[in-house]
Amino acid sequence: MKHKGRKVYMVSGGVTKFAKSTPDMDFRLRVKKAFDYAMNDVNLTLEDIDGSVASYFSDHFQRQLMAGIMVQDYLGLTPKPSKRIEGGGATGGLAFQSGYEAIASGRMDTCAVYGFESMSHVNTWKGNEFIALASDTNFDYPVGGFYTGYYAMMAVRHMHEFGTTVEQLAKVSIKNHANAIDNPYSQSPMKLTVDDVRKSPMVSYPLTRLDVCTMSDGAAVAILASEEKAFEITKHPIEITGIGTGTDTMRLADRPFGKVPLLPNEKASDYKNLKYPGIHSFRAGRTAAKEAYAAAGITDPINEIDAVELHDAYTSSEVQTYEDLGLCKYGEGGQFIDEGKSKLNGKVPVNFSGGLLACGHPVGASGIMQGVFMFWQLQKTIKKHFKSDKLQLNNPRRGLIHSHAGTGTYVTVSVMEVPK
Amino acid sequence: MTINPDAKMEESQNGTEIYSTDPLVVKSTYSIDYIHSYAQDSEFFRALGKKKLMGSRCKKCHYGYATPRSHCMMCGAETEWVELPTKGKIHSYTTCYFGSEVFLPQTPFNLVLVEFDGFDSLFMARLIGAEQEDMYVGMPIVAKFKRLQSFSPTDVYFVPAKGSEQPSSSNGKKKRR
Ligand SMILES: [Zn+2]
Numbered sequence: 001m002k003h004k005g006r007k008v009y010m011v012s013g014g015v016t017k018f019a020k021s022t023p024d025m026d027f028r029l030r031v032k033k034a035f036d037y038a039m040n041d042v043n044l045t046l047e048d049i050d051g052s053v054a055s056y057f058s059d060h061f062q063r064q065l066m067a068g069i070m071v072q073d074y075l076g077l078t079p080k081p082s083k084r085i086e087g088g089g090a091t092g093g094l095a096f097q098s099g100y101e102a103i104a105s106g107r108m109d110t111c112a113v114y115g116f117e118s119m120s121h122v123n124t125w126k127g128n129e130f131i132a133l134a135s136d137t138n139f140d141y142p143v144g145g146f147y148t149g150y151y152a153m154m155a156v157r158h159m160h161e162f163g164t165t166v167e168q169l170a171k172v173s174i175k176n177h178a179n180a181i182d183n184p185y186s187q188s189p190m191k192l193t194v195d196d197v198r199k200s201p202m203v204s205y206p207l208t209r210l211d212v213c214t215m216s217d218g219a220a221v222a223i224l225a226s227e228e229k230a231f232e233i234t235k236h237p238i239e240i241t242g243i244g245t246g247t248d249t250m251r252l253a254d255r256p257f258g259k260v261p262l263l264p265n266e267k268a269s270d271y272k273n274l275k276y277p278g279i280h281s282f283r284a285g286r287t288a289a290k291e292a293y294a295a296a297g298i299t300d301p302i303n304e305i306d307a308v309e310l311h312d313a314y315t316s317s318e319v320q321t322y323e324d325l326g327l328c329k330y331g332e333g334g335q336f337i338d339e340g341k342s343k344l345n346g347k348v349p350v351n352f353s354g355g356l357l358a359c360g361h362p363v364g365a366s367g368i369m370q371g372v373f374m375f376w377q378l379q380k381t382i383k384k385h386f387k388s389d390k391l392q393l394n395n396p397r398r399g400l401i402h403s404h405a406g407t408g409t410y411v412t413v414s415v416m417e418v419p420k
Numbered sequence: 421m422t423i424n425p426d427a428k429m430e431e432s433q434n435g436t437e438i439y440s441t442d443p444l445v446v447k448s449t450y451s452i453d454y455i456h457s458y459a460q461d462s463e464f465f466r467a468l469g470k471k472k473l474m475g476s477r478c479k480k481c482h483y484g485y486a487t488p489r490s491h492c493m494m495c496g497a498e499t500e501w502v503e504l505p506t507k508g509k510i511h512s513y514t515t516c517y518f519g520s521e522v523f524l525p526q527t528p529f530n531l532v533l534v535e536f537d538g539f540d541s542l543f544m545a546r547l548i549g550a551e552q553e554d555m556y557v558g559m560p561i562v563a564k565f566k567r568l569q570s571f572s573p574t575d576v577y578f579v580p581a582k583g584s585e586q587p588s589s590s591n592g593k594k595k596r597r
Contacts, residue, residue, distance in 0.1 A: 023445050024442070063427070123521070125520060125521040125524055126520075128519065128520045128521070129522055131520075132520045137456075138573070139461075139573050140544055140573075142573050143545060143573050143574055144516060144520075144523050144526070144529055144575055145520050145523070146516055146520050146523065146531075146545060149514050149516045149519070149531050151512035152516075153513060153514045153533055154512070156512045156513060156514060156557070160557040201445045201518075202517045203516075203517060203518050204514045204515065204516045204517065205514050205515045205517075205552050239505075240427075249493065251487055251544070252533065252542070252544065253486065253490070253541055253542040253543055253544050254485070254493065254542075255539050255541075256494075256541075279511070279512060279533065279542075403575070413588070
C-alpha cells in the first residue's frame with residue numbers, strides 16, 4: 001500500500017514509570033503527568049493541540065466506561081475532537097497510527113495520542129481472566145482461557161517446527177531485563193542467567209514467570225504534527241515514514257496453513273516446506289511489516305533498520321517477531337538471539353528499553369511508550385530523559401516500533417526516521 | 421407540593437470494606453448474569469450431548485473447519501455442519517500451572533490444539549490422562565464426552581489413545597524444564 005497523505009512527525013513524548021500498582025494516582029492524573037512532560041519538553045500550550053486519540057484496552061479493569069473522555073476533560077482538551085481506539089494489546093500501536101492518520105489526512109496539524117491502563121484494581125489472576133475474555137468466549141475462553149497458555153502452545157509449535165530451545169527464549173529475557181538496568185522508567189531491571197529464567201516458577205510450559213511480562217498501571221503520550229508545525233515546535237522532530245497493520249483470525253485454531261507473504265529480501269524457495277502461518281508465526285505481524293516497509297522504502301530490513309522496540313509480552317513472541325519483521329528468515333529466530341544480533345551492541349538492537357518484559361505492560365500505554373522511547377533514541381536525547389546515555393545508540397537513523405494484540409490478531413508496525 | 425426542609429436520606433448499615441485510608445481504597449463489587457446465546461454456533465453445543473463433535477465444511481471451496489463457523493473465511497460462502505472423527509493428533513500442547521482466576525482451582529491442566537484428518541483447521545480442548553512430559557506433537561488422542569452436559573466446549577475433552585506413549589528415543593526431547 002502506498003501512503004499518499006501529508007508527512008507526519010513526532011515532536012514530543014512522555015511516559016510515567018510503569019508500576020504494579022499506583023493507588024495514589026488515577027488514570028487521569030497519570031496521563032496528565034506524561035502529557036505535561038511531553039508538552040513542557042517543547043513548550044507547548046493547550047491551544048497548540050488540535051485534537052487527540054485516547055488509547056486504552058479494557059473497560060473491565062477500570063469499571064468505568066468512556067474513560068477516554070475523562071482524560072480529555074482532565075487534560076483540558078475539551079471541546080476539541082477526540083476518539084477512543086481499542087485493539088487488545090495493539091491498542092497503543094493502533095492509536096499511534098490513528099494520530100498519524102489525523103495528521104496525514106490534513107484534518108489536524110497537531111495531535112496528542114495518550115494511552116493508559118490501570119490494571120491494579122483487580123488481582124493478577126482476575127486480571128488474567130479479563131485479558132482472556134479477549135479470546136473467543138464460545139470456544140476458547142471456557143476451555144481454560146489464559147493467554148500465557150495460548151502463547152505457550154505457539155512456543156511449543158515453534159520449537160517443534162524450527163528446533164527453537166527454551167534456552168534461546170531465556171536469552172530474550174536476559175537481554176531485555178539487562179537493557180532495563182539503564183532505563184529509569186523500567187520496572188524490573190535485572191541481571192539474569194539462563195538458569196534463573198528456567199528455574200523461576202513455570203506458568204505454562206515452556207514459559208516461566210521470567211518469560212512473561214507483568215500487568216501494570218501506566219500512561220504514555222506521543223505528540224504528532226504536520227511538517228510545517230513540527231519544525232516550528234522543535235529543531236529535532238522525527239518523521240514517521242511508514243505505518244502498517246495486519247490482522248488474523250480470533251481463534252488460534254482457525255489459522256490457515258498456506259504460503260508466506262514474502263518480503264523483498266525473500267524468495268518463495270526459502271519456504272518450500274513451511275505451512276504458514278499455522279500457530280508458529282504471526283501473519284498479522286508479517287502483513288504489518290510488509291505494508292510499513294513498502295511505505296518507508298525498506299527492502300532489506302536487517303541492514304536498513306537501526307533499532308526495534310517490539311511487543312515482547314512473552315520471550316517466545318519476541319523470537320517469533322524477529323522472523324515476522326524479516327530481521328531473519330522464518331525458523332532462524334532462535335539462532336538470531338543466540339548470535340547476539342538483537343543485543344544492544346548487536347546488528348539491530350531490539351528492545352533497548354527493556355521492552356514490555358522489563359518495563360511492564362499497561363496495555364493501552366505500551367505501544368505509545370515504545371514510540372516515546374524510539375523518539376528519544378532517534379533524537380539522541382536518551383541522556384536527557386534517562387539521565388544516562390548507556391542506552392543511546394551511536395548514530396541511529398531509522399527505528400521500528402511494533403505493537404501486538406491477542407494471539408496475533410491485530411499487529412501494527414510503524415517506522416520512524418531522523419529527517420534527511 | 422410537599423416542601424420538607426427536614427427531609428433526611430435513609431441510612432444503610434451495610435458499611436464499606438476499606439483497604440487503605442490514604443489514599444482511600446474501598447472494595448467495590450460487580451457481578452452480572454448474561455443471557456448468552458450461542459446463536460449460529462448452537463448446534464455444536466447441542467451435539468456434544470449426543471457424543472458428537474461437530475465441525476463445518478464450506479459448501480463452495482470445501483475448506484474443513486475443526487472449530488465450526490457458519491461462513492467460510494476463505495471464500496465467504498456458507499458452510500454445512502459435518503461430524504468430526506473422534507480420533508485426532510496433538511498439533512501443540514501446554515500445561516498451565518497458573519491461570520485465570522476462575523480456572524485457578526483446576527491447575528495444573530493441559531491445553532491442546534487438535535488436528536483431524538481431512539480437516540484444515542484445529543480445535544482447542546483440555547487433555548487429561550497425561551502429564552506435561554507425556555505429551556508430544558503428533559500424539560494420537562481420542563475425544564471423550566461428559567455425561568452431564570454443561571453446554572460448554574468443555575463437554576468434550578481428550579485422552580491419550582491406547583499405546584500412544586512417546587518412543588523413549590524420540591529426538592532426546594525431554595519435556596521437563
Ligand atoms: Zn470456502
